[in-house]
Amino acid sequence: MIKCSTFQIQIICPGCNNNHAVSGIVDxxxxxxxxxxxxxxxxxxxxxxxxxxxxxxxxxxxxxxxEQIGGAGAYRLQYSSMPCTCEECNSVIESGLLxxxxxxxxxxxxxxxxxxxxxxxxxxxxxxxxxxxxxIINDSHGADYAKKDVDKDSMLVFKCMTCGGALELxxxxxxxxxxxxxxxxxxxxxxxxxxxxPNKEVQPLFILLDLTxxxxxxxxDYFLRVTALSxxxxxxxxxxxxYFEHPFVNESLLTWVKHLLSAKxxxxxxxxxxxxKIQKYLYDNLKLGVSSHAYELKCIAAEYGSSIPAELQMxxxxxxxENVRMALAGNANLKKDVxxxxxxxxxxxxxxxxxxxxxxxxxxLFG
Numbered sequence: 001m002i003k004c005s006t007f008q009i010q011i012i013c014p015g016c017n018n019n020h021a022v023s024g025i026v027d028x029x030x031x032x033x034x035x036x037x038x039x040x041x042x043x044x045x046x047x048x049x050x051x052x053x054x055x056x057x058x059x060x061x062x063x064x065x066x067e068q069i070g071g072a073g074a075y076r077l078q079y080s081s082m083p084c085t086c087e088e089c090n091s092v093i094e095s096g097l098l099x100x101x102x103x104x105x106x107x108x109x110x111x112x113x114x115x116x117x118x119x120x121x122x123x124x125x126x127x128x129x130x131x132x133x134x135x136i137i138n139d140s141h142g143a144d145y146a147k148k149d150v151d152k153d154s155m156l157v158f159k160c161m162t163c164g165g166a167l168e169l170x171x172x173x174x175x176x177x178x179x180x181x182x183x184x185x186x187x188x189x190x191x192x193x194x195x196x197x198p199n200k201e202v203q204p205l206f207i208l209l210d211l212t213x214x215x216x217x218x219x220x221d222y223f224l225r226v227t228a229l230s231x232x233x234x235x236x237x238x239x240x241x242x243y244f245e246h247p248f249v250n251e252s253l254l255t256w257v258k259h260l261l262s263a264k265x266x267x268x269x270x271x272x273x274x275x276x277k278i279q280k281y282l283y284d285n286l287k288l289g290v291s292s293h294a295y296e297l298k299c300i301a302a303e304y305g306s307s308i309p310a311e312l313q314m315x316x317x318x319x320x321x322e323n324v325r326m327a328l329a330g331n332a333n334l335k336k337d338v339x340x341x342x343x344x345x346x347x348x349x350x351x352x353x354x355x356x357x358x359x360x361x362x363x364x365l366f367g
Contacts, residue, residue, distance in 0.1 A: 001212070001252040002095040005058050005130075007205045008078040011043055012070070021202040023140035025126050035175030035193065043075050044129060052229060053222060058130050059211060060219035061256045063242050064235035081239050083248050084137055084206040086110035087117060092248060093137075098208055102135035105143045118142030130209060137206035156196065161186050169196060211252060217259045223273050224266045230273040236260075237281050244285045249294045257282070257297065261305045279307060287312045295321040302328035313338045322347050329353040 009022035011029075015036030022029060027041040048066060049057060061081040068074045084093045091112040098119075101108040107116040120126070120142030122133045136142065156169040158177075165181035169188070173196060176185050188196075223229050223236075243253075260282070263275045286293060286301055290312070301308065302316045302324055308331070316328045317338050328334070329342045329350050334357065342354035 001210070001216075001255060002099060002134075002250070003059070003061075003209045003211050003216075003252040004081070004084045004095070004098075005207045005209065006080040006082060006084070007207065008202045009044070009048075009205070010076045010202055011038055011040065012074040013038055022205075023203060024120070024142075024205065025129050025136060025139065025207075026141060027125065033190075033193075035188075041125075048075055048077055052232070055130055055132075056219045056222040057232075058207070059132070059209065059215050060223070060236075061239050061243075061253065062232070062235035063238040064232070078202075079235075080242065082242055082246065083250070084208070085204075086113060086115050087138065087203060088115035089113040095208070095250065098137060098206075099134065101137075102208065107143060108137055126207075130207065132209045132211055132215060134208050134210050137208070138203060139205055156192065158186070158188065158192055160184065213255050213259075216252060216255050220256070220259050220263055224263060224275060225272070227272055233273045233278060236278045240278070240282050240285055244288075247294060247297075249296050254296055254300050257300050258304045261301060264306075276307065279305075280309075283307075283309055283312050287315065290315045291320070295319075295324055298324045299327040303331060305331065306333050308333070310335050310338070314341070317341045317345075322350060325350045326353060329357070332357070 010019045011022055012018070013020045013031040013034060013036060015031055016034040018031070018033045020029065020031050020033070020038055022040055025044065027039070028037045029040045030036070031038055047068070063080040063082070065076065065078050067076045083095070084098055085091060086093060089110060089112050091110055093108065093110060097111070098108060101119045102121050105119065105121055107118050109116050117138045118140065120136045120139040122135050126133045126136060158167045158169055159165070160167055160179040160182060162184040163179060163182040165179055167177055167179060167186065169177070169192065173188070175193060176187050178185055223232060260275075261279055265275050266272050283301070283305070286298070287309070290298070298316060298319060298321070308316070313328070313335055314337070316324055319325055325342065325345055325347065326349060328338075329345075330353055339354055339357045343351055343357075345351045345354065
């Protein structure tokens with residue numbers, strides 16, 4: 001199952017203390033402001049997720065920020081589990097197009113505006129970041145087959161500070177450059193360097209994962225069994241809010257919702273994340289405009305929800321989709337009036353399945 005994880009990462013440069021926008025999963029990156037190397041790998045792999053399991057976090061459907069405030073080496077990660085979108089027109093790009101581009105190692109073209117984004121197939125660096133990654137979209141080290149034409153008019157000429165000889169500068173020029181005439185080293189001043197390396201905006205990196213159902217369930221279980229991770233319950237709610245603002249449906253999302261709604265609190269861990277609160281938040285959002293939501297999502301909620309609020313149960317029992325009502329009829333946690341409504345459903349298949357539900361005292365004792 002394909003899942004997208006979106007990152008926007010900034011690291012404080014140890015050389016100039018300015019924000020540096022990370023444009024790829026790399027060992028080292030060069031600061032656009034001062035030219036100093038930044039150990040990106042150390043931040044991403046060792047420090048950014050702290051005591052939290054990086055793989056379990058990325059495997060789940062969450063949204064939020066993780067930040068260390070301070071001087072050199074401080075960082076900010078903005079994370080989301082929303083699908084890959086074009087950085088120009090914000091159109092969602094289907095996972096089939098993304099996986100094809102990764103397999104062929106070719107830039108992805110947005111179907112809506114034809115904007116191209118580089119594609120990088122998962123290598124050792126990416127696999128160390130997440131073992132189930134298959135590639136990254138919009139990584140600056142990705143495949144881009146467009147020919148790079150050098151515009152002579154855009155090149156800068158700088159005079160050697162020792163002999164006055166002309167030094168041609170381009171975007172790949174280092175901060176220190178040796179004069180071809182006198183062999184002396186020249187350190188480029190800030191105004192020249194920033195022309196060659198203008199500050200980049202923080203661009204999203206879209207990491208595609210190929211997960212199993214156990215991977216997704218394991219991510220939810222991880223947050224339920226580790227006490228200190230209760231602080232990340234907000235990241236679950238952030239994603240649910242984002243989802244209902246910009247809904248989408250795919251297999252990995254439905255699998256996550258299935259296990260989220262059927263999960264139970266770990267009674268052996270005190271102060272653990274309260275899964276019932278998160279489930280309620282999802283139900284509350286589903287109830288708003290329930291008729292407009294994807295029937296696949298409603299089917300999952302109807303079938304696997306163990307604590308569906310009574311009002312939402314009735315709304316699902318009245319849903320126009322027979323598949324939704326059928327899924328609900330098999331749920332063993334329904335209110336008595338909802339069961340009776342389903343037993344009288346216009347669909348024979350729904351009413352027959354609902355007829356198997358036990359109500360009353362004998363149903364509770366022997367159902």
